[in-house]
Amino acid sequence: MTDTTKPSGARDGGPRLDAVELLGARRENLVPGTPLLEVDDLHVEFATRDGIAKAVNGVSYSVSAGETLAVLGESGSGKSVTAQAIMGILDMPPGRITAGKILFRGQDLLRMSSKARRAVRGRKIAMIFQDALSSLNPVLSVGFQLGEMFRAHHGTSRKEAKDKAIELMERVRIPAARQRVNDFPHQFSGGMRQRIMIAMALSMEPDLIIADEPTTALDVTVQAQVMDLLAELQAEFHMGLILITHDLGVVADVADKIAVMYAGRIVETSPVHELYARPAHPYTKGLLNSIPRLDQKGQNLYAIQGLPPSLLKIPTGCAFNPRCDRTQDRCLVELPPLVPVLDAEGADLPGRHSACHFWKETLHG
Amino acid sequence: MAEPILEVRDLVKYYPLTQGILFKRQVGAVKAVDGISFELMKGETLGIVGESGCGKSTLAKVLMNLERATSGEVRFKGQDITRLSGAGLKSVRRNIQMVFQDPYTSLNPRMTVGDIIGEPFEIHPEVAPKGDRRKAVQDLLDVVGLNPEYINRYPHQFSGGQRQRIGIARGLALKPEVIICDEPVSALDVSVQAQVINLLEQLQGEFGLSYMFIAHDLSIVRHISDRVGVMYLGKMVEIGTEEQIYSYPTHPYTQALLSAVPVPDPTGRERRERILLSGDLPSPANPPSGCRFRTRCWKAQERCSVEVPLLAVPELLEGPAAHRSACHFAEVRDVIGTA
Known part of the structure; x- marks a missing residue:
């Protein structure tokens, strides 16, 4: 190799x-x-x-x-x-x-x-x-x-x-x-x-x-x-x-910075601290919630449902839609582009991007 | 929770090292498990952690009687199972089952899921009479969250997480009381690990199972375990409740192990204290004298090379933090910042 x-x-x-x-x-x-x-x-x-x-x-x-x-x-x-x-x-x-x-x-x-x-x-x-x-x-x-x-x-x-x-x-x-x-x-x-x-x-x-x-x-x-x-x-x-x-x-x-990939695409980019504090994509959020922590004894682990998709048959629209909690009709047809993420006041968050139609709700909700 | 279901006393497993072709003579032994004692209580989960080569998988094999113990006892409900054979062994094995690490190699690719999960019934027909087997297998598939209609599929048609569910269903087939999980999630994707862990926890509640959970991932072990044992080079060096081990570790090895685990939270990463061990695990064929950890320990003194530290509650330790630790200089040190 x-x-x-x-x-x-x-x-x-x-x-x-x-x-x-x-x-x-x-x-x-x-x-x-x-x-x-x-x-x-x-x-x-x-x-x-x-x-x-x-x-x-x-x-x-x-x-x-x-x-x-x-x-x-x-x-x-x-x-x-x-x-x-x-x-x-x-x-x-x-x-x-x-x-x-x-x-x-x-x-x-x-x-x-x-x-x-x-x-x-x-x-x-x-x-x-x-x-x-x-x-x-x-x-x-x-x-x-x-x-x-x-x-x-x-x-x-x-x-x-x-x-x-x-x-x-x-x-x-x-x-x-x-x-x-x-x-x-x-x-x-x-x-x-x-x-x-x-x-x-x-x-x-x-x-x-x-x-x-x-x-x-x-x-x-x-x-x-x-x-x-x-x-x-x-x-x-x-x-x-x-x-x-x-x-x-x-x-x-x-x-220093992170790119999160799912099914061959980048779904979120962010400087490291911001990503862990406030993820802007449901996949990242799900991942962070699904891992047990060494420094705290959690009760129930959040589990992302389903399985990663086959690369031969990537779901239409957002590839994460079959596993996502926020999926709506739009997610099934429209591929979400990787767009800059803004904070609650509408100011640019440098280095942050999310490929989710509902990044606002994910980030601020 | 009070009564022990599995008692392990001074368990030893040596693998002989031989020399010569015709006249093999033993020149030494790999001391994979070297005098381990602990109890597994009914309904609890005992986590076993340690680096690769510390003997944790050998321990599992000896408990399953897949390997004969060199000496020592494993008592299941009071009966020593290490010397059993024939019918006696068969009946005990029904009660202790195992879930393996790699769901890709632990399922026969030429057998259907129904045959894999149903095979234990061939050996123990009393659990499910022949006519009921298909139904029993379908129930098991349902229990582990797989579609019962998948009964005629082959392992390759499933993903890693689903295969591990098949492995768990097979482990459950004989309605065992103890399940030994040897790294059950380490081969799975992160997003699937949580599903399998949640399933194991749910099954424990449902069937009153006792788990021995062997893993190298300390975060997962903390999540699932009631008590945790730390192994180093064939010895148990510290054992206690999950909180005692993670918040009040007293053995230097446990402290080093815990401090090395990367925490998925970048805040304060510059301040995080990390104990870096020098060197590698010594060979289990020729372990250091006295305390086995002394060659990598920053506290090591003359006494450590002569006197083997016993696994006992250190004198200075009182109250909720009191638990057994095999170190001459045991001392609580909070390395992950929880207490």
């Missing part, structure tokens, strides 16, 4: 500085707040045996340097597919990007040559996957796999690459890095393996990191260590971070 571990990149030529220059800004210029990535009206579909699965249906979001965007959604909401499209690792076919733009520093990744794209991938935008064990090659030492990044992208010698690998392992605080550099992935614990994935993503000092459920497979204590490490590294290097997760707790801990 990880493109970054494939050795193929090493073969066609040494350092590709041309592509990096083409992209302009080098590492040192990463100033917090610089816009990095803008996804604009992205559509992705998959041809399956049973028909066309519309996985992403017009997703737009943006990330700046130093910013953490959390993309929140359940399985099948399209959150990972969007990330794969950004990385350029979608399986095509059966996947197909039918519309949209992905602008990285103003350049559309979707219209780039595959050579230029490869220079961006891993070097400018890196990804951390959920399952570190299956993302690492089991028959190569972690030192080799980490060093591969330098050999492939910079044409570094083997010896030098190994030194770099040790340096990286120390940076993600793997104890006794020098002794462990020749160990294989199975010799590390889950948390340590995820650190190696993070080290690999960091190796090229990317501007943007996409972390797809980076801690889902880990225990809470290890999850805390890994999330802390990510936050610390982000504070140091000001990279942008897209955190893809279904865990409302993790999001609350680290995110």
Whole structure:
């Protein structure tokens, strides 16, 4: 799955500085707040045996340097597919990007040559996957796999690459890095393996990191260590971070802003504090009410009725209408656009959008 | 609530580590469960939490008698079930059922829902005579909130949440008194978890079930449990009521575990105190001497490496907060800010 571990990149030529220059800004210029990535009206579909699965249906979001965007959604909401499209690792076919733009520093990744794209991938935008064990090659030492990044992208010698690998392992605080550099992935614990994935993503000092459920497979204590490490590294290097997760707790801990996805669309966007305090979409509201809290013993859990829809047969109108408490006739036919949300006095709430016909009632009611 | 339905005494489960091909000799043992005692009361829910590898699933298997205990006792209504076999075991098993974590692999894809839920009746025909079985299965489907007409469908035609309902219906089929739930919602989507938890709670009220609820999600465990036990490396390190564990945790491990749970509320996240444990879980084949948590504990002293702390109420603890904790330096510390 990880493109970054494939050795193929090493073969066609040494350092590709041309592509990096083409992209302009080098590492040192990463100033917090610089816009990095803008996804604009992205559509992705998959041809399956049973028909066309519309996985992403017009997703737009943006990330700046130093910013953490959390993309929140359940399985099948399209959150990972969007990330794969950004990385350029979608399986095509059966996947197909039918519309949209992905602008990285103003350049559309979707219209780039595959050579230029490869220079961006891993070097400018890196990804951390959920399952570190299956993302690492089991028959190569972690030192080799980490060093591969330098050999492939910079044409570094083997010896030098190994030194770099040790340096990286120390940076993600793997104890006794020098002794462990020749160990294989199975010799590390889950948390340590995820650190190696993070080290690999960091190796090229990317501007943007996409972390797809980076801690889902880990225990809470290890999850805390890994999330802390990510936050610390982000504070140091000001990279942008897209955190893809279904865990409302993790999001609350680290995110600056949130995009909530449902059935391939963004249904709500918001700065983190406002979303938890006053959700503007019934789905978000339902999710927040349905999770038990550690710090209070609740009585009954609110349960969102029904099931997430099949992507082959997304309900007409608002995709959430079969499960929503507020559904009216209008919701069955008219697709609610993602509109800015206003406060009770009619003033703009910056960064807040909702794709619900009744956002007013949801927010203020 | 007063009488215990399940009593566990000094339960031990070791898996031998062997060396050699022809002449296997034992060179050690993985101490998965190493001397655990607790009671499950009638009608209560006992939550068991701990990191992966702490032995909580092994504990479930031993309680179910799917694995033979190395030593110790599991008493169901006063009768030790660990040495039972044959008819005696069969009759006890009827009363202790299990709901598994993964609803995708725990249902046979080639059997219809009716066959899956009805299979327990093949083994225990006395519960539902042959002619009544179809009706019994349909009733069970209705009880867990599935359409009784789905009886001839196959598992793949259902979503994860619905499959877990099928698993629960199968667990209920023999009208057991105890249900052991091993991570019953962790494979489900967030919006579906609440449905299944509510169903479990409703069924408990309806049938007077006792649950042992094993999970790694501490928020869910707090929600559903009356009492909670915390496991670390094969040992129970702290046990008490839900409030005692969450509001008055005394064992450093419990405190670290609780503080690591992300709270779904960003207010005050900068102030939130987080105890970060260093290192990983030691190998259960070679656990640290004395207190097993000492290698990761910030309170560890000389005494901890020599003397195994007993699971007992610490002397200083009084009143409603008094509960058992296996730490030489047990001390209440509110880490999630509720008390």
